[in-house]
Amino acid sequence: MGLQLLLIDSESNTVQGFIPANRMFRYEDNLQANSVYRLNKFMVTDCKALYKVSDHRKSILFIDQTTMTELVEENHQIDHQKFRIRSVNDFAAIVDTDTDLFDVIGQLRLISGDNLRSPTTLETAPQVIGTRAKDRLFLHLLMKDGETIRIYLWDKIAAQFRERWNSNQNQPTVLLLTTVNPRTIGGAVTLSSTTSTRLFFDTDLPETEAFMTWLGEGRENLPTVTSSSSAITKLETVTLKEINTFIQNEIPQIASFYCFATPTEVLEQYGWYYISCRCKTKLGKTETSLYCPNCKKTNNVGIIRYRFEISVRDENNDVATFVIFDDDGKKIAGRNATYFLNDSNEENARMPDCLKSIIGGTYKFEIKLTKFNFTATRQTFSVSRMIDGNINSQTTTGIENINVQNAEGDTDPAIGMPSTNTHSKASETTEYSEKRKEKRPRLEN
Template sequence: MAASPTSLTEKPLSRKTFDDLEGVFSEEEVLFRLIHFWEARNHTRGNSLIGLELLFIDEKSTTIQAFIPANRISRYEKSLKPNSVYKMKKFIISPCKKLFKVSAHKYGICFTNKTDLDEVTKGEHKIASQKFRIRSFNDFAAIVDRNGDLFDVIGQIRLITGDNLSAATSNAEEPKAANGKSKDKVFMHLLMKDGETVRIYLWDNIAAKFRTRWNASETKPTILLLTTVNAKFLGGMHTPYQTLSEQDPTFGSSSSAITKIETLTLNELHEFIKNKTPQEISFQCVATIVNVLGEYHWNYVSCTYCNTMLEKLDTTMTCTTCKKPNKVGVLRYRFEISVSDENNGLATFVIFDREGIHFAGRRAPEVFASEYPEGDDPDECELISKKTPQCILDIVGRTCKFQVKLTPYNFRATRQTFTVSRIIEDNIDIHYKSNQKEMATEEPEHATHIASGKAKNKVDDLDLEEHTKNKTYKRLRHNY
């Protein structure tokens, strides 16, 4: 039956928590709070309605994702109220979703024609009203373009722009679209706790709700929490979209989770390693690239599910992190550069895939394919894959503002290298910068949009043909 208010004065039935669920159908009752719900639509088939997705949380603060098929929405929709407590029984227990997941639970719940859902209006319930899955930049990078887990993100607003941000939009007004694309959007840069800056896109009703709250705020917030974001890779940057959940973004004026990134010289960076306790922290450094260390090669073959280097077994390649076999790996950048600053400090920086694309202007498979044309002797493949391509050698002499990330490993390593997590500025005039001290410590307002003209244009135009990638990976596997 449809949801109806009920009292707790009735003799309670035996209730289960979400962790107690087992089998394929539950006759027993569960008590939970509805965190929020949203429409699931098929955008490839005329934006047709598939059903309602819901997120529940029980008294043990365990969340589970639920689903109401489109043909049953009318039966329950009017009774669904976020933050309300319900009891429910007679529902299907299904394996968790593989795509667009908002809960880590191994099971999901599906409503049937027999499902009983009743709102509980009396009594005290020690059920949390929310549970966040806040993740770091690296967590988002590992799941980019997979449409799998939809994690939450918190950060400091560094840039914000969008349609009608100076005027409120009624939530009752349906956003207009042209050629299947919404004109209603909000775009921002968000600085995360680990020092990484990501681009955030809000669309349609979510953008309208955000804009209404933003315009209504007398004091504009500086900290933003967004839930269920979908990570994408656009133009050389990881870009979370908030497209599925219609839960309002949470505003805040300050947060201890956001810290200013300090600018150090290379010598100060080495001193920090020597004198401080092991920790995870990011710094910024202005340095000139003086050499590309070709002896450490320029690429590696990574897992298709994460960025870990694959290990070769007898008949396949495997990932030591996610433990999944890989028939074909992904070629990614990994090369080392020697840098120097104006104080004659020296250091070795490690460049990985995202920053490698920034410098080379092309993805690693495309560079490999151009260095090893189809039809050449496969026996030469391994030698060519180790030879540093000219597009990487050409970066010598460029002065950049790097952001480097230190981990506990840096404090115990015998050979000291620093991983570059972001290139803030490229091809800058180091002498001009040194004459303006305030600019040396200024935090970037934009996320790596000052790439060199040629490199940026190439990155924006990245579109590798699938057959080219497959042939390249096949040759790599042959020699891996």
């Protein structure tokens, strides 16, 4: 326990310093950032391997004989700051190692979090869920190389950001953050603030001013967000509220998230299947045939696939509507959708009760947002897959379970349905018998 220091000499070399807790009383009243001191009788030790803020291999340890004298009147040409600004690739190389705490600079692209408009953390304090911190903000920063990275600010640094953000008449464009710790969240590299993090806006420093100048000169040629930036939001576990906040604040785009939620109702009024082309696009009907608007082809035979909507609720009691598609529908029901149309009139086919077996369970959903979600009047979220949860694959008719396999012959390990060699490979168009094949919708010319 103690106080970590970053010291800069007249040649702009940096070295890490450390004052043990039992010696703090000697120096804490005189310590002030950006002041110049003369140090005598200190110990030089190897720099520690964790949480480094300097590239120097050695560090300075304050001992009982160490003296520190402030030099007020002397004119010393010593830099007040020295940054170690790094790129996304540099952060990815040391993610989750807790070694170096580098600095980052970029253009603010998205800001969201607790009490963003409140001047202090004490005003309408957010509700704490579990062990989560009481105060946080998260940002997207676009860097010069076109990479975008997500940053989490916690507690005091979040409050400082909020105070600066709300006190500026013109909203800042550029942000520089020091000593951030790279962490993997939801499969993506993110940056988290530390207790030593400081923040600087537009004109605070020559570095931020230079970045603003570059933005002004190259605004027409700003780098596009590269594929790695999409991974910032892809595969991250978020709440329903955070998904809606993302839609409200971001530009229309394609993005994916993980979300834990509990189905509360299957919305029968929106149906449970559709007739598709082999490309999975819903077929349109003409007087004599079925037509695929994607392939631009006429189809006499369509494929029955699951598509049904469920109402879900997350741990914060926020609600949303998810759309489940064929792959997950087969895992839930244990049958292809055609099976349940075998003895039913197509237009009056009742929703199979087995699809309602997921009600009350908690599952991990992979949600895919498209540009449609940013303009939709009735918001629904497409489920790419259901990853966790105990899915009952047995129908209510008591018929023996059938393992549904993918085109490669393996079951989806995310759901955990057992694989078997007693069943042949089943593609999207596999039917259980020739009789069921005849039940697929057919229009003769």
